[in-house]
Amino acid sequence: MGLTKQSTGSSVLGFKPHIERQHPGQKIIALAGNPNVGKSTVFNSLTGMRQHTGNWPGKTVSIAQGSFFHKGVHFLLVDIPGTYSLMANSVEEGVARDFICFGDPDAVIVVTDATCLERNLNLVLQVLEVTGNVVVCVNLIDDARRRKIRIDLEELSRLLGVTVAGTSARSGKGLDRLMDEVWTVTHEKPGCCRGSPLKIRYHEAVESAVGLMEPSLEAALNKKLCARWTALRLLEGDENLLESIRNYLGYDLLALEAVSNSFQKARKILIDAGIDQDLFRDIIVSGIVRKAEEISRRVVAMEEPGHYTRDRKIDRVLTSRTWGIPIMIAMLGVILWITITGANYPSALLADALFWVEDQMTALFLSIGAPAWLHGLLVTGMYRTLAWVVSVMLPPMAIFFPLFTLLEDLGYLPRVAFNLDSFFKKACAHGKQALTMCMGFGCNAAGVVGCRIIDSPRERLIATITNSFVPCNGRFPTLIAIITMFFAGIIEGPFRSVISALMLTGVILLGVMMTLLVSRILSRTILKGLPSSFTLELPPYRKPQVGRILVRSLLDRTLFVLGRAVAVAAPAGMVIWAMSNIHIGGLSLLSHCAGFLDPFARLIGMDGCIIMAFIMGFPANEIVIPLVIMSYMSTGSMMEFESLVRLRELLAANGWTWLTAVCVMLFSLMHWPCSTTCLTIRKETQSWKWTLISFLVPTAAGILICFITASVARLLGLS
């Protein structure tokens, strides 16, 4: 036990499991449910913008809280992690269970999926064993109706012994009724056995063993925890719960003589009946699953049993041996093509507008007779970098993010994981790493947080370290700009953007291959081990909500990422300008630094200015190309740039060849993760060592591959 306590880091006493109430008399409501049942939609619909996210004490699992006001009462809704069970098999399940047991919620809402009620009832029944203050929310009721599944909510409520509310959270249907029910539950007399919630009767020997333990537990727990449920967990050998009781209630349950005595007697009953701990667990789980099956048979009516035929047909194409992988790559290519083509025009427009503003600002500075250095610092340094970041980044992001969110919403990403799993298995990695990799396309920091879905620590670390091998959205503009300038130019006309999209797809595929290769190397070296078991759910395809996708991807993602880039670009632009204008010994500070880095940079196919830009781009990758341009322009050859063609001339004038372009792209794909990602890795792994490794691994890979590329090209006389 001592080892477990240390390794989980929860040995610190004095945990505060209680969520602080914001108002006196505020009711705390836990929101539980399986993953993929629209739990967060329910949460967002009920709480709107009144949310914030905090971490569960001692654990890195974050818990979102939000408030709502109904019939004169303040409610605090706590969104606990989505789980299939409360058996504490994973960190998420442990947190979910601990909050329901020790977080002192006034009621628990269990969100279930109407299109897959039977499996969801599993969790409902487990929650009912802990507390009777439950409202069951049968969500996605419209989806079910469309699939010709009918659910008798009244009968369900009667069988479960708690209230049931049918909702369609996406359209807001049924939420008022849900809040009414929550209000009612929290205003009836509290207690662990309010009303008559369903209790499952197990095997006879189990029941007599539990019955024997209940009185002593009731005395020991003093209504803080349901005695019957605790007895079941103790007999099952749930050490984890004993530990939580020690942490939250402050005493060792089995150290109490009465409890320990009844425990020994109960164990004897089970042993006499030939029930060991494994069998005991099987009996419990089977009892719950059978009950769920029985209830489901009585309340769910399917008009046509083949209600998933459409999904199966789609899957047969999207994950087929022949078409699965090609379609996946084609879909990626098309998204990138739309992004590149669609971004061209608005990018040019934005650049025109923003540089027109720059001209006006210059005129203003001249007219008031401001000193040249001030104009340089603020306009040429800060504003121009900002203008670049916005005009280069905003259009592709505003197109890519909604498209990506659309795929997410449709339910395609789990299919990607299904298609790619075989590769990840060969790399001794977890199948869900494909999902965290996909999240990395949006933002590597988000991808690192996403690694929580992997519950084996070894495989989670592999996924974390390799996440930055897929280019995040901040790096797309860099890649797109270079491809457009140096490679798409070989063809004129409408095919130009097709070439760009193909090349970008190729770069991303290279990133995926590097992810697999590095995962495999890590599995053979510092993170030795075999792939652990995992199960992947392929949820039903859902009709995406276009309006919500636009709002969510533009506001939450695009503006957030852009804001961060702008915040970093402004000071970075000033620093670059200052460095190129402060002269020491006849040379600018920038030239000194770039000159210092130059020999090394040349070795890997780039130059000192580029490496400087990558280093200064640590807080946000988006500003790398703008910084390169700034430093070239400020080192003498001042010129106006109207288009990427002119920009290409500027780069070529500074010694860029196709090899430089390739190496910049490779290094952009493989170098240190941005500072936000590094901090996120530190937070998730709780270790500077793994943060450092996550920093070094992609950097080393990038340097090595750029070096090989540059050397081979030079040896063959190609450059």
Place this chain on the structure above:
Amino acid sequence: MKQNADLYMKHDQFIPLSFLPTGKKARVRALMSKGISRRRMLDLGLILDTEVEALQKSPFGDPVAYLVRGAVIALRSEEASDILVEAM
């Protein structure tokens, strides 16, 4: 592998779920998995007598998607071979 599957089928014995051809249904007869993997299978509702249908192989043949109690779950061959089923 394929030959073995045929052999098992002919003798009308229990076969590992991983041998179940796609499109075929079977009933769970024994769960051999241990530890955390066993718990996970039980959580999915894979208890005795549960009906399972092999829906679809992934492009490289592993994992395979199964229909279990109305949900589509993908299992790698390692996990599926620990579940003994009787073809229906």
